[in-house]
Amino acid sequence: MSDILIVDDERDIRELIGDILEDEGFTTRLAGNSNDAMAEINKEPPALLILDIWLKDSKMDGIDILKAVKRDNPDVPVVIISGHGNIEIAVAAIRQGAYDFIEKPFNIDQLLVVIRRAMETSRLRRENATLKRGETRSAEMLGDSAGYRALIAQLDKVTKSNGRVMLTGPAGSGKEVAARYIHAKSNRSSAPFVTVNCAGVEPEMMEAMLFGRESAKRGIEPGLLEQAHGGVIYFDEVADMPLGTQSKILRVLVDQQFNRVGGSDKVRVDLRVISSTGRELQEEIAEGRFREELFHRLNVVPIAVPSLSERREDIPMLADYFIEQCHQSQGLPKRTLSDEAVALMQTMTWPGNVRQLKNLVERVLILGEGTGPIEARELPQESAPSEEEDGKVILSGTLATMPLREAREAFEREYLLTQINRFGGNISRTANFVGMERSALHRKLKSLGVVTSQKAGARVARVEDEGEEQIEQAS
């Protein structure tokens, strides 16, 4: 597909451009007014449209044609030809979705560079759209909890604007999924969504990757910014962007244009920028690791993505969804979750958030026992509470699956056994510490089936009906 439609009311110009492009191996069609142009487009949308802004003897001017094309054939790149001194109109055209503009009088090399780049970007965009179709399932966003619904309400508010969004939240909470949601619901949804993994790229490679490269030997290699033209660029973990690159990105945000590495021509891009961070950017600024000016430019609309522990109600729905995904993509058994397994999952700590849940589901399905419901014993038992959870009670897996009365008894038994052994079996000190009368503690221990005994010089506390020593030796 290398068919280019050239629309210009000056016959000499359209024929000149046509001849140049034919010499370069493109097929061209020509139109001298808006009626002919629209007829050609409706007959067969071209691979590229070169469009003069001012069209004499026409019902529509170039901007009207541009709008019609962007409405009906948004994938067709449009290069505007503008008369000298009409730069504002050309910039307005870019806002309407034109790919780029060239000013009359133009030289042939300049024209060819712009056209090749437009064709290349359009090809990448089609490829990206194909990839995206395959990816849409994984970008699906699920939930029904209050925290999730509040997030969706905020995301919905920003989809129709062009405002820069900063998504904050812990690792694996779904920041990228949220960014893809904004893109999919915006009027840029048919244009690319390009992720820049700021943490995963060597600082010295970052600029070539973002801005592209230009050299006599290898020609033009468009970078990610160019590939995202018209769409969304997502800076994942923006705090990891090297300081030098931060300054350059700041310039791009101010000027809306940049040079490729090794190139002298300015490249213009129309982008919506979404960034994410799991770190506190104010701290990074205070430490001199993040540029404050860039922060203010990127942080126009801050949106917090809740951690999984702030939206525990969503866990069953998410787990079912991941089971279905594993079944579809890897043929793993489509198991259900037992009530105990759900209760355990809803009380566990999830430092890795939704990603951790997804990985856990996959692991259980791979290693699991048969095809029946997933049982609590197949899930990892909670390790010691982390420091972050300081002061918060972490339920052990078994406790979480019991009715309150039993859970309370189990807790009291465990708690008192621990205290008695901590105080070397001394009931008075234990009673004093736990805040009970000595006699009341005795009665409590009895009702819980805990006996204390002197053995080998140390007092040990154990649960009577299990007949098993809970703690081998008190200190």
Ligand SMILES: Nc1ncnc2c1ncn2[C@@H]1O[C@H](COP(=O)(O)OP(=O)(O)OP(=O)(O)O)[C@@H](O)[C@H]1O
């Ligand atoms: N609401 C959701 N519904 C369905 N899947 C989700 C949801 N949130 C996250 N996921 C899945 O969890 C995984 C992690 O999500 P994502 O990559 O968006 O997190 P992140 O916050 O961007 O992580 P990081 O900060 O580590 O890059 C992905 O596989 C994603 O598909």
